[in-house]
Amino acid sequence: MGKAQCSYVVILACSLLVNLLVVFKLLYTDGEWALSWTKRSAEQAEQVAAISCSGHGRAYLDGLVLDGKEPVCDGNPYFLEPFWMQHAAKSAILVAGWHRMGYTYPDNSFISTQLEASIHKLHAVVGNAVTEGKYFVFGAGSTQLLNAAVYALAPENSSSPASVVASIPYYKLYETQTELFRSLDYRFEGDVSSLKNISDADHVIEFVTSPNNPDGKLNKAVLHGPNFSAIYDRVYYWPHFTAIPTSADYDIMIFTLSKLTGHAGSRFGWAVIKNESVYQRMAEYMSTSSMGVSRDAQLRALKLIDVVLETGGREIFEFGSNTMKDRWEKLTNTLSVSNRFSLQKIAPQYCTYFQKIRGPSPAYAWVKCEREEDEDCYKVLEEAKVYGRSGSDFAAETRYVRLSLIRSQDDFDVLIQRLSELVLEERQQPSYANNVLDLNKPLVNTLRRGLLY
Amino acid sequence: MGKAQCSYVVILACSLLVNLLVVFKLLYTDGEWALSWTKRSAEQAEQVAAISCSGHGRAYLDGLVLDGKEPVCDGNPYFLEPFWMQHAAKSAILVAGWHRMGYTYPDNSFISTQLEASIHKLHAVVGNAVTEGKYFVFGAGSTQLLNAAVYALAPENSSSPASVVASIPYYKLYETQTELFRSLDYRFEGDVSSLKNISDADHVIEFVTSPNNPDGKLNKAVLHGPNFSAIYDRVYYWPHFTAIPTSADYDIMIFTLSKLTGHAGSRFGWAVIKNESVYQRMAEYMSTSSMGVSRDAQLRALKLIDVVLETGGREIFEFGSNTMKDRWEKLTNTLSVSNRFSLQKIAPQYCTYFQKIRGPSPAYAWVKCEREEDEDCYKVLEEAKVYGRSGSDFAAETRYVRLSLIRSQDDFDVLIQRLSELVLEERQQPSYANNVLDLNKPLVNTLRRGLLY
Incomplete structure (x- = not known):
């Protein structure tokens, strides 16, 4: 074999080896899955994400389309948005067209057992709420759960409606929502101090926001008595916004994804409930008023909370x-x-x-x-x-x-x-x-x- | 050049050409986007979809995980599920971790303008409802919109509550929901025939389900008068379930994704409203009770309805x-x-x-x-x-x-x-x-x- 011929053989061997390697990579792509039906939506998502908004808003998949092609920049970003952009791969979800079409989860409920388990774990890791042995109800943000809780705590068929109160300054939605429903069973009475000459026989439901919206104070219930109950709105009780002095252990505590991960738009919140009959009534409220919370929002919450849990929230x-x-x-x-x-x-x-x-x-x-x-x-x-x-x-x-x-x-x-x-x-x-x-x-x-x- | 040498050159040239082509394909993948941050979630989705359930249920991304790895087969599939599996690539969505975190869309509403436009188009194409010049309100399925409509139609601060009625056989949720809220402004009175000695001064809200649940009849309102209003529940008024004799043109009509595409779990419905003040009150109800509908559910609805529209619904x-x-x-x-x-x-x-x-x-x-x-x-x-x-x-x-x-x-x-x-x-x-x-x-x-x- 001549010298030239020999080097041809070497080059050829190298070339064939490269061929083999590249073909192998094409077929197996480093042991990864070769994408098929998900490719189109993944590409769309990356293309939209690559649209530059020069720091002014964000391009979304469902943004207003200009000339039939490009989404425009919009959105009202939140301080946690950069965190999610830094964790793009972990927090993305691909939703198949046939994902959870039915009304119920396998246990015939409107609540994802997986998500419930993740939330249990989250509270244990953060140490902000005692959830062992308690019940969960999911709602459209904390918003829907606030009225569900009032409904559940108001006595049925009582001669006079329960009084709903809060301490000034308080989150105004408590008032507007309670008044919107104009129920025979409960009535908003404003500041706690408005309840003069109150007797133990009267039914009172007190909203306790802790940390408080607007002033951040770690409020506690003012009223105590056999017919007085409190709804603890703990949506800001996360290490972002406050020191966590103790693990809260109240009868009804309300949380929301909005203030944990920043996903206000997903409308996902949860209530942690001690008493079984109160839980039953809140669950009945959720079924009858909206047949539970969007399974798409629950899937998203699961993904996001699991990313939070990966580092124990750190x-x-x-x-x-x-x-x-x-x-x-x-x-x-x-x-x-x-x-x-x-x-x-x-x-x-x-x-x-x-x-x-x-x-x-x-x-x-x-x-x-x-x-x-x-x-x-x-x-x-x-x-x-x-x-x-x-x-x-x-x-x-x-x-x-x-x-x-x-x-x-x-x-x-x-x-x-x-x-x-x-x-x-x-x-x-x-x-x-x-x-x-x-x-x-x-x-x-x-x-x-x-x-x- | 010898014969052997010549064939070496040919083989080498071919090999190099293959290399070039393959490398080109790897880099440009046929002009497609080279996926980065979406890859992981796309792979997860395909892996879950590939789990065989032998026709008994379906494996979902958020299914119960056995030994920390595989989702189990569950789900209560719907007759339209095979349609979405046949349109897997078109109907998939990849949701980025930072997608629509805020409360509002760019117009400060809780309603996606894009989705509203697609729904307008859908009704025009199907010819089942006149929507031009009308208002839209979105809710958690038709469920949440039913009570929003009752709220909006009941007179404010009237001396006696409005009567809410339906014709037997009727969808029982009208009754359980109206009774759950125990409003001062409206009361469920059962069958239309229960309204004896009714005068034009009385306020009556009639639920008209058409096609009717359970019997499929194309019902019309029984009552007519200055203070009588009807809520047309048209959730089954799609070509799947009935002939479409005319385009419905009523003051309040309610639809839901559940009965259009089969996605009951997404909890997405819409109301088409003629009167501006009724619209304002329904929108107020949605804001105050849940701050609108999950943006994740709206994104999914947009994608699914756009797939429906691609062939004019055919x-x-x-x-x-x-x-x-x-x-x-x-x-x-x-x-x-x-x-x-x-x-x-x-x-x-x-x-x-x-x-x-x-x-x-x-x-x-x-x-x-x-x-x-x-x-x-x-x-x-x-x-x-x-x-x-x-x-x-x-x-x-x-x-x-x-x-x-x-x-x-x-x-x-x-x-x-x-x-x-x-x-x-x-x-x-x-x-x-x-x-x-x-x-x-x-x-x-x-x-x-x-x-x-």
């Missing part, structure tokens, strides 16, 4: 609490030199989840306009293009405004910038020198000492 | 109506020689969608037990392992039973077999000869003539 709660802590610090710094605006106080507390003392990281700022003339705080802020919700939306004084801190980083940065401008403006006003004499401000006291003594 | 409605017609024919044949069991009569009718006269293809059989002693028809059938729903579930006599014809082919085949056995047993009884003298049966009349004359 990844998402570190991401969430760091983001929220950072925002709170920026906000307090911005307003620290203001006498016109003040914030709620939240004390540092030991967190059993992170096993350390943690500073505040609330979902909302509860801002008070301190100037006597700033009675309509919403209007004051609105003029500076700072958009919040008036205190009146929480049955509180209009001197208060709730600012959301759980939106996108973009939204938050704009908020801080506008508040800084407001504070700068305040400091440039002649009245600032007088206002700094306010005795209630520690900073002011320091200044005062500096100025007067 | 593919799915031909599949559906042929299946249902075939089942009805098998059922009527099976019971044609029975004197013990009779079925509802549905006359052939011109269908504007298929542009021809069509025989019946109802979703349910409304069976009557004709023997005097068979007062509890449910029990009679149950003993033969034929499971239906008692007439009492439709406020009708227990002499009636509703049998579902919309389950899987497997379920239907078992149903027919058991009914055949019942009929065979009947014919072998000595009483059969007497019963065939029943004057009301055409077949019997023929026999009678043959026997007596």
